[in-house]
Amino acid sequence: xxxxxxxxxxxxxxxxxxxxxxxxxxxxxxxxxxxxxxxxxxxxxxxxxxxxxxxxxxxxxxxxxxxxxxxxxxxxxxxxxxxxxxxxxxxxxxxxxxxxxxxxxxxxxxxxxxxxxxxxxxxxxxxxxxxxxxxxxxxxxxxxxxxxxxxxxxxxxxxxxxxxxxxxxxxxxxxxxxxxxxxxxxxxxxxxxxxxxxxxxxxxxxxxxxxxxxxxxxxxxxxxxxxxxxxxxxxxxxxxxxxxxxxxxxxxxxxxxxxxxxxxxxxxxxxxxxxxxxxxxxxxxxxxxxxxxxxx
Amino acid sequence: xxxxxxxxxxxxxxxxxxxxxxxxxxxxxxxxxxxxxxxxxxxxxxxxxxxxxxxxxxxxxxxxxxxxxxxxxxxxxxxxxxxxxxxxxxxxxxxxxxxxxxxxxxxxxxxxxxxxxxxxxxxxxxxxxxxxxxxxxxxxxxxxxxxxxxxxxxxxxxxxxxxxxxxxxxxxxxxxxxxxxxxxxxxxxxxxxxxxxxxxxxxxxxxxxxxxxxxxxxxxxxxxxxxxxxxxxxxxxxxxxxxxxxxxxxxxxxxxxxxxxxxxxxxxxxxxxxxxxxxxxxxxxxxxxxxxxxxxxxx
Numbered sequence: 001x002x003x004x005x006x007x008x009x010x011x012x013x014x015x016x017x018x019x020x021x022x023x024x025x026x027x028x029x030x031x032x033x034x035x036x037x038x039x040x041x042x043x044x045x046x047x048x049x050x051x052x053x054x055x056x057x058x059x060x061x062x063x064x065x066x067x068x069x070x071x072x073x074x075x076x077x078x079x080x081x082x083x084x085x086x087x088x089x090x091x092x093x094x095x096x097x098x099x100x101x102x103x104x105x106x107x108x109x110x111x112x113x114x115x116x117x118x119x120x121x122x123x124x125x126x127x128x129x130x131x132x133x134x135x136x137x138x139x140x141x142x143x144x145x146x147x148x149x150x151x152x153x154x155x156x157x158x159x160x161x162x163x164x165x166x167x168x169x170x171x172x173x174x175x176x177x178x179x180x181x182x183x184x185x186x187x188x189x190x191x192x193x194x195x196x197x198x199x200x201x202x203x204x205x206x207x208x209x210x211x212x213x214x215x216x217x218x219x220x221x222x223x224x225x226x227x228x229x230x231x232x233x234x235x236x237x238x239x240x241x242x243x244x245x246x247x248x249x250x251x252x253x254x255x256x257x258x259x260x261x262x263x264x265x266x267x268x269x270x271x272x273x274x275x276x277x278x279x280x281x282x283x284x285x286x287x288x289x290x291x292x293x294x295x296x
Numbered sequence: 297x298x299x300x301x302x303x304x305x306x307x308x309x310x311x312x313x314x315x316x317x318x319x320x321x322x323x324x325x326x327x328x329x330x331x332x333x334x335x336x337x338x339x340x341x342x343x344x345x346x347x348x349x350x351x352x353x354x355x356x357x358x359x360x361x362x363x364x365x366x367x368x369x370x371x372x373x374x375x376x377x378x379x380x381x382x383x384x385x386x387x388x389x390x391x392x393x394x395x396x397x398x399x400x401x402x403x404x405x406x407x408x409x410x411x412x413x414x415x416x417x418x419x420x421x422x423x424x425x426x427x428x429x430x431x432x433x434x435x436x437x438x439x440x441x442x443x444x445x446x447x448x449x450x451x452x453x454x455x456x457x458x459x460x461x462x463x464x465x466x467x468x469x470x471x472x473x474x475x476x477x478x479x480x481x482x483x484x485x486x487x488x489x490x491x492x493x494x495x496x497x498x499x500x501x502x503x504x505x506x507x508x509x510x511x512x513x514x515x516x517x518x519x520x521x522x523x524x525x526x527x528x529x530x531x532x533x534x535x536x537x538x539x540x541x542x543x544x545x546x547x548x549x550x551x552x553x554x555x556x557x558x559x560x561x562x563x564x565x566x567x568x569x570x571x572x573x574x575x576x577x578x579x580x581x582x583x584x585x586x587x588x589x590x591x592x593x594x595x
Contacts, residue, residue, distance in 0.1 A: 014395055022408040024465060028423045031433065048426070048433025095319035098312040105305040110316070115595060117327045119576050123568025125555040126333035130326060148322045155595055179311045208416030211530065215556055227418045234422035235534050260426065267422050274414050281414065282407065289473055290406055292399065292480065 027051060029271070036060045036264035043261035060265035063257060069242065070266065072222040073229045076140065080213075080225060081206040081273070084144040088202040091149050093195065096157035097183050118151035131216055138219035143212050147205070153198045160194030161187055196284040200277055207273050230270050234263045337566035354566035364550075364567075371546040374527040377460040379520035386516075387509060389468050390475035391501065409469025421534035424462055425449055450539035459531060459544065478512045479505055515590045522582035522594065525575050547571050 030051035035043045039057035046054065064070050099107060127146065136142035164187055172182055188195060210227030217223040221241075233242045239259050282290060306313060337354055339347035358364050389409075396402045412420065427433050428448040435445040448454055482504060490500050529548035536544055545553075547567065555564025583593040 011395075011397060014392055015398075015401060018392060018396065018401075018405050021468070022405055025408050025412055027433065028427050032423065032426070047436050048431070049436055091319045091322065094315040098316040101309075101312055103309070104312055105302060105309060110320070114323070117323050118595070119579055120331065121568070121572050121575065122327065122330035122334055123555075123565060123572060124551055125561045125564045125568065126330035126336065127326065128556065129333050129336075129561070130329045134325070145322070146326055148326070149319050152595075154319075179315065183315075204414050208414075208418075210416060210418050211533070227416055230422065231418045231534065235418060235425065263422065263426075267419055270419055271415065274416075278411065278414060282410070286406070286410060286473065289476055289480065290403055292402070 032264040032267055035258075035261040036268055038261065040256065040258040040261060043258045059257065060262050061269075063262060064265050064269055067242075068244075069221050069224075069229055070226070070269075073224050073226045074269065076217075076224065077207065077226040080140055080143055080209070081203060083140070084147070084206040085199060085203045087144055087148050088150070088153075088206075089195070089199055092154050092157050092198060092202075093183070093188070095149065096154055096161050097179070097187055099154075100158050100161040114151050114154070128215065137216060138223060140217070142216035143209065143225075146212055146216075147209070150202070150205075153201060157191075157194055157198055160191040164190045193284050196280065200281045200284065203277055204274060204281070226266075226270055230266055233266060334565055334569050334572075336562050337569045339562065341561040350562075354563050355570075357563065358566055358570070366542065367545050367547060367550045370544060371525060371527045374456060374459060374532075374544065374546060375524045377456060378463050378528065379524065382460060382464055383517060383520070385464055385468060386472040387475050387513060390472040390479060390509075391505065393472070393476055394479045394505070395497070395501075406469065410473075411469075412466045413470035415466075417530035417534050420462065420466060421531075424458075424535070428458065449535070450537060452540050452543050455535070455540040455544055459528070459535060462531065462535070463528065474512050474516060475509055478508055482508050511590045515586050515592050518582045518586040518589070519594060522579035523575075524578060525571050 027049065031046075031048055034051050034053045035046050037053035037056055037058070037060075038046065039055040040059065042054040098104060099110065104110075131137060131142050131146065136145065168186060168190070169182065172186055177185070208227060210225065210231055213225040214228045214231070217225065217228075229242070232238045336347065338349060338351060340350050341347060393402060393405060396405070415423075429435070430445050430447055434448065439445055446454075448458060486504050487500065490504060495503070525547060527546040527548075529546070529552075532544050532546050532549050533552070536549065548571075551564045551567050551571070554560045554567075558564075579594060583595070587593040
């Protein structure tokens with residue numbers, strides 16, 4: 001029996017090493033979580049290796065969820081992620097469907113065009129000027145539209161649609177199905193894993209987006225998204241504009257909070273949607289590698 | 297005659313073209329228009345009125361600037377560290393994972409190590425800045441072993457290594473999937489044959505597993521070379537600070553700084569144009585190379 005076999009030294013070293021690698025990923029996250037859940041007087045004393053909260057206290061989360069900038073930015077992030085992903089999926093799947101129809105007249109030139117679009121990056125300023133000219137500055141549509149289609153994901157989607165059996169498509173054509181019916185009743189259901197995969201990928205990118213939001217959504221401090229506020233707070237260390245000058249001046253409860261624990265709470269809030277999506281990513285995308293077998 | 301026939305075909309397939317229209321419109325608005333805007337590299341920007349033509353003025357500025365030479369060097373060095381030095385790490389990680397006997401532990405390592413790939417660069421920077429701070433976990437360990445605390449994030453001699461290690465931390469799991477997949481698709485009969493011959497584990501790795509990894513290794517390595525001018529904008533943008541900026545400033549952060557922050561639109565566009573053209577040539581060449589050698593390319 002395998003389990004009773006003596007564990008070899010090399011196997012032990014290997015497992016310990018890989019366990020250490022995973023610890024470098026888990027400990028920082030658990031540490032941030034533990035600090036954010038501890039009472040300020042305790043969290044300031046906690047080192048970077050403590051992973052258990054001391055004196056459970058939701059103060060940091062109460063501050064985050066009542067904050068005049070964080071709350072609207074969180075709502076903006078959710079809106080942009082939901083609407084943006086919907087735009088991504090509608091455009092990507094309809095284009096993938098059209099481009100996988102065997103007799104599409106201009107298929108080749110259109111594919112060449114898309115590949116050139118993928119390869120050549122016009123750069124930041126030329127794009128900025130277009131967004132300005134289209135009057136999208138300050139509007140959520142700037143961020144949503146600028147990344148409406150990703151050619152890589154479009155090609156992935158085409159691979160899935162190509163696998164739909166030709167016989168089913170022909171049968172539906174004979175029954176007089178329109179293209180939209182074909183897409184809705186045959187292609188989506190038969191490529192569920194593909195649609196789910198690109199939905200996850202698009203949604204993760206949308207939620208994590210901070211750069212374009214930081215350039216295009218700057219009219220009011222409440223226009224921006226969570227990642228931008230997080231960057232200002234955690235990366236640039238700007239505590240004053242996050243806590244509010246008046247609060248800092250008055251040195252009230254908010255100003256007395258443990259900043260690093262408050263930063264931690266903001267990070268946790270920014271990670272939660274990713275953790276919700278993560279099991280689906282694993283289920284649809286990494287399923288084969290996780291189960292230890294490749295099906296072809 | 298041919299045009300007429302094409303028009304007729306398009307008319308017959310108009311629903312398909314209608315489905316394609318939003319996507320094509322997107323690329324025309326947000327990709328083609330910016331490409332047309334790139335002529336700005338040869339003109340002086342004016343918010344109102346015509347842009348006066350200045351010829352190669354901005355390119356001369358770029359190529360005679362010592363700052364640009366430094367930035368190009370930084371870009372190539374950081375790319376080299378990430379795409380070449382780190383490269384064996386991904387293969388090694390896949391090999392190690394495959395050697396783990398416990399299925400559950402293997403799955404645990406996978407689930408944990410794929411996660412950082414999905415975190416935003418802002419979150420990653422937040423975690424790393426926290427861990428590498430004077431009171432952070434890394435210095436706690438350094439002090440435990442009798443060392444002195446180091447302010448890692450502002451240390452010019454260490455910051456590039458930090459970028460590389462952080463890149464490993466983020467993508468070791470996810471980017472090794474391609475190699476792990478290649479190992480999993482090795483036919484079991486090969487292992488059985490080796491076992492009958494009494495081959496040791498190391499011999500199996502050497503004569504069965506590594507040969508199966510050669511093709512994906514060549515593909516990945518060549519493709520990496522195509523992205524050499526992209527040293528990782530998001531990472532540098534979030535890890536940079538005044539103390540280390542001169543050692544990790546790369547093309548993309550430079551374009552952002554002079555263009556968006558500095559308002560020198562023409563100069564930034566000229567840098568983008570150089571980077572874009574060289575980038576296309578690099579990716580396209582590596583794509584052709586990879587297709588020729590291994591049968592799979594970038595797309």
